[in-house]
Amino acid sequence: VDLTLPSWLLTQTAAYATRLVTDGMAAIDARGYHYRLLSALEKDGPASQADLGRRTGIHLSDMVAAVNELAAGGYVERSPDPADKRRNVVTVTPAGRERARQLAVRAGEIQEELLAPLTAAERAQLTGLLSTLLVHHRAQQGNPPLPMP
Amino acid sequence: VDLTLPSWLLTQTAAYATRLVTDGMAAIDARGYHYRLLSALEKDGPASQADLGRRTGIHLSDMVAAVNELAAGGYVERSPDPADKRRNVVTVTPAGRERARQLAVRAGEIQEELLAPLTAAERAQLTGLLSTLLVHHRAQQGNPPLPMP
DNA sequence: CAAATATCAGATTTACTGAGATCG
DNA sequence: CCGATCTCAGTACATCTGATATTT
Numbered sequence: 001v002d003l004t005l006p007s008w009l010l011t012q013t014a015a016y017a018t019r020l021v022t023d024g025m026a027a028i029d030a031r032g033y034h035y036r037l038l039s040a041l042e043k044d045g046p047a048s049q050a051d052l053g054r055r056t057g058i059h060l061s062d063m064v065a066a067v068n069e070l071a072a073g074g075y076v077e078r079s080p081d082p083a084d085k086r087r088n089v090v091t092v093t094p095a096g097r098e099r100a101r102q103l104a105v106r107a108g109e110i111q112e113e114l115l116a117p118l119t120a121a122e123r124a125q126l127t128g129l130l131s132t133l134l135v136h137h138r139a140q141q142g143n144p145p146l147p148m149p
Numbered sequence: 150v151d152l153t154l155p156s157w158l159l160t161q162t163a164a165y166a167t168r169l170v171t172d173g174m175a176a177i178d179a180r181g182y183h184y185r186l187l188s189a190l191e192k193d194g195p196a197s198q199a200d201l202g203r204r205t206g207i208h209l210s211d212m213v214a215a216v217n218e219l220a221a222g223g224y225v226e227r228s229p230d231p232a233d234k235r236r237n238v239v240t241v242t243p244a245g246r247e248r249a250r251q252l253a254v255r256a257g258e259i260q261e262e263l264l265a266p267l268t269a270a271e272r273a274q275l276t277g278l279l280s281t282l283l284v285h286h287r288a289q290q291g292n293p294p295l296p297m298p
Numbered sequence: 299c300a301a302a303t304a305t306c307a308g309a310t311t312t313a314c315t316g317a318g319a320t321c322g
Numbered sequence: 323c324c325g326a327t328c329t330c331a332g333t334a335c336a337t338c339t340g341a342t343a344t345t346t
Contacts, residue, residue, distance in 0.1 A: 005256070006272065007166045007263055008185075009279035012206070014163030015313065016286040017156045022335070032336090036157075050303055057161070059338065064305055086303040086345045107154070114156055117285040122278055123155065129267065129275045130158035136266040137165040164337070167311070181312095199327055208313060213329055235321045235327040 017114055024110040028102065029073075033058060033066040035107050038075065038100040041092045048087040075099045166263055173259040177251065178222075182207055182215040184256050187224065187249035190241045197236040224248045 003009070021032045036056045041047065044055065049063045058066065067090055070076040075096035081087035092100070115123050170181045185205045190196065193204065198212045207215065216239055219225040224245035230236035241249070264272050 003280055003283075004276055006260055006276055006279070007170050007256075008181075009276060009283060010159070010163045010166045010263075011170075011312080013279050013282045013286070014159045016283070017159045018313095018335070021156050021160075032157075048303075059336090060304075061306080061338075061340095062336080084303085084346070088304070107156075111155055114159075114282070117281050118278065122281075125274060126278045127153050127155055127158055129271055129278075130155070130162050131153075132266050132271075133162045133263070134158060134165070137162070160336080168337095171311070197327075209328075210314075210316095210330080211312080233322075233327085237328075 020110050020114055024106055028106060030103055031066070031069070033062070034070060035103040037066060037070060038092065038096055038103060041076065041090065042097065042100050046089050046091040048081065048089060052090060070096070073099070169259050169263050173255055177255060179252055180215070180218070182211070183219055184252040186215060186219060187241065187245055187252060190225065190239065191246065191249050195238050195240040197230065197238060201239060219245070222248070
């Protein structure tokens, strides 16, 4: 194995990250998508599914199932938009806000586990470098730029 | 989207990396596995499939198909080990050495595309940070430590 | 009629799990 | 009998493609 081949390092570490997220979220009956969606809804308010997809980077095709799951848990409500009958407006419920806090805590624990061997400075370096790559490749592909924090 | 959530940044950039590798290798009828296997064989000589799996991090279940593909192209030969009849010894052919050079060139181009927005120093930083993470998590999981370059 | 929205069905890639057969 | 090796079949997850229906 060539430990200096960046594409390999990236996909391998991502595999561990995916496992940490999947397992960590599954332990509380959740998925990574749930955290992303509830966070987005709490931060910027109710939205159509298409809007949520643009905010969170989740594909429209996968949005249906994810919103179904959240709705089944009582964490969001899906109601038709009276102003535009194509749209569903997705809104967080009080239970959803509680759930969002729970998922945020869990997400934090997962990051800690993922980045355990790195110092705070190194973690900042890593996120900076990855952000640069991601912004570049999204633009390269004609994707709409992400809303920057 | 929380652009500072490392697990998300990691899996997203890895998705782009995977696409670059898959597409870039498919253009010359290859896969990432082929490059990894031929490189390992050229560097450390013939090996059993189980050994190759340990060297390259490729799962034993996926090794069969990968070696089949390389053998079909005439790049490796699979012969039973007379000393241990459980084993197949995989050996590179001259055509395989030529192929390895071709794949190495292509791999380099792919890395360049992947890391385009980063300076040389930043690239070194990134590989260093990812290596640290990977070594940590492999050890954490009881995996055999990787042979370090 | 073009574009946006929501839904559904399915393909793709990497990685992994489990089962079997054979051999040491 | 345990353990290693090889093979095959199938799973899991995230992502993306394509098709359809509805509405703007």
